[in-house]
Amino acid sequence: MRILATFVAVLCFLNSKAVPSDTIRVCGNCDQKSITAAIAAAQPHDFLAIESGEYKEGNILIDKPLTLLGIDWPVVDGNLENEILTITADSVSISGLQIQNVGVSYTKDQAGISAQKVSNISIENNRLFNTFFGVYLKNCSQSRVVNNDFVGNAEKEISSGNAIQLWYSKEILVENNQVRNHRDGIYLEFVDDSEIINNVSEGNLRYGLHFMFSDHNNYHRNTFKNNGAGVAVMFSKFIEMVDNSFEDNWGTAAYGLLLKEIYDGKIEGNLFNQNTIAIYGESANRLQIQNNTFSNNGWALKILGSCMDNNFTRNNFIGNTFDITTNSPRNYNTYDGNYWSQYSGYDLDRDGFGDVPHRPMKLFSYLVSRSESSIVLMRSFFVDIINFAEKVTPMFTPKTLIDSSPLMKPLL
């Protein structure tokens, strides 16, 4: 009786320890030669140590909480046919795997790793090569995608997927990933309360980062470089965009940051360099845009008439072909205390602010917004003359589009 009681107590004790896990080895000479077989044999919370080698497997279903750890970069190859890892259980952790060659499908969004209706997923330190979609989380929460390296080989938008796609999810951390050559680098749709930190997204066909209908998210310290069209933030509220760099998004339809139907965001401390259009705003409202640097862009700001109550303060505008253009005769945004390299005024009272207000919008910008073809006259001597005339006596550009305290020196 005492022995039985002790046994039960010990069992209970062991049970209360969350992970009574076994380690299952997977390798060419092990008992478990394939990951699929190892999962089938595993108990929940077991630990799968996958040793180096090539595993030609697809449609691996992880339906219990397991930890998959690759040792010396085992390669899991989907043979260009199916999805590779599909997670349907909570608390799955995957790391150290090289996952490659997911089949391209026009009907199913097949991924290197996908997860559905689960939480506490951790995808860390993996390499995903040529995986159509890389990591695809649907209806997930409280999960992490960290330190992964994604390299796709997207050629056309229609036959390519996104590196990281989050759908109807919340509280997801996407950090320190390298994302290359997909359709979108990172795509969020109906995702709330998530953080995108310190990722590098470059050379993607469409957007480096793409938000749709996603509120209360932050993205900090990311680099978006050389993407087809830059970063798009659409139909979203309360997005914080801080300390990112948007570079070399150069092409006829490219921009650094596209804002469409967004409210109450913050754009702070970012660098916009060498983009065709640094920020394109359409129905963007109540944004704080401050301490950013816009340099060497075609247009620094293309702010349509539908944008209201945005504040542009303490930004640097340096060496852009056009600093601002809008398509409307009116302006409902404020510009104050920015540095404009095209400003030609003086500062007699030496307070650091120019004594003459600056009108950052040129007449030519306005004409181009009316008739797009007139861009052919860019850099014509005539255009210089009319710009000067408009600067002296504004007639066509919005009267309130004015910075009445332009900085004399750029902010560091």
Add this chain to the structure above:
Amino acid sequence: MNRTLKYTFYDLIRSWWCYAYFGFYFLTAGAILYLSGDANRAVASLMNIIIILSPLVGTLFATMYYYNSREFMELLLAQPVRRRSIFLGQYLGLAGSLSLSFLLGLIIPFIVLGFFGSEFGNFLMLSITGVLLTFIFSAIAYWIAIRHENRIVGFGIAIFTWLFLAVIYDGIFLLILILFEDYPLDKLTLGLTMLNPIDLSRILLMLKLDISALMGYTGAVFQKFFGTNAGITIAFGASALWILIPVMSFLRKAARKDF
């Protein structure tokens, strides 16, 4: 023709004008390349200068040279040489010496500041444009000067022609684009660009300079057009016509004119 060309060239290449012109491009190109650091930007600034100044200097220089050499011309015409050879030789010597001053003024800063290798494509485009514009506008000015004995009238018309093509034309162009903003304007825009050698040079340089991305849809239309062999042939054909028509016209005028 070769003989007149040779001596006109010798005469002019040692003139104050050619030194000044060389000096101007040497200093400007040097300063811009040295100060801007970014070669692409420097080339864009140089483009702005070249497309305005080369036509102006070509115009002024050709008109002035024609009127100044009016008396010497009588001596030349009394020699046993065809009229056509004399005028063609003089025109080529004139445009040639001006082009050489321009090219030297441009190439030395490129070489000295180490941009010649890396920016060779852009350099070549700037050079071709500058030389073409010089030849075009010297020919036009020569034609105007030969038609007008009164040098004040001749100067006036030549400068107005430059002003028209460099400035007023673009004003009318812009007005047309704004007035007909509701219609598709691709072909019209292309056509109007072809008709003005300054606009044509500007567009060709901008397409080369990767500013074309700023030009959006219109830029893409131009890029596509000038990307084809036919497009580039038409562009150079248009430039060639801009030289040939004034040259043929002044030779015709010269053949019948009393001196």
Add this chain to the structure above:
Amino acid sequence: MIELKKVTKSFGKQVVLDEINLNITPGSISAILGPNGSGKTTIIKSILGLVIPNSGEIYVDNQPTIHQWQYRSKIDYLPQIARFPENLTVKELLALVKDMRSQESSEDDLLKRFGLVESVDKKLRNLSGGTRQKVNIVITFMFDNPVLILDEPSSGLDPVSLLTLKDLVLEEKAKGKTILLTTHIMSLVENLADEVVFLLEGKVYFQGTKDEIISLTPASDLERSIAHLLSNSHQEQPVSANQMEESYE
């Protein structure tokens, strides 16, 4: 040697040469005289092909000249105004003309006679008007061709050079050349010309020897008789003379 047949030239409405017939005697020096605007320079320029007549024919050495250019190798021409490319040196200018004519030339002696030896390496813009005229003369006389046309050869010359010029002209005549000149200096006509052509209102008013022209007027020397002709040319009827009738045929 030089022959004009019914040559007409008008500039706009102004008729400068009106069906002129003229035959310049070979081997002689002929001076073309007349009031300003009577067509002296136009005749010379027509012969040289600088001015293209509206109608008529011109022959040099029995060859038609209009719209031709080769015949000009037989003519040495001294233009009225001596302006040259400013940045060439005298030597280069001479080389230029020699180059264009591709003919034998002997300029060394001429340069000495006009005291230009020191100046051959100077640029033309640094030379005075008189010196440039001397260069002009050297260019004309350094070739040896059968016809010599001089348009106001004396302008800007100092007396010594003028004398040298006269000597030169006479030397050339001695070689048997046909020489045509226009001038306002009557002493030059008096010293040099064998024959005088007097133009008036686009027509040859008189062609003949110096003595014949003197005999036509009450004056006793050439200068005065020319002055008489010039001052009365608008009031008086043309004086009839055999040569004139010929020219009206």
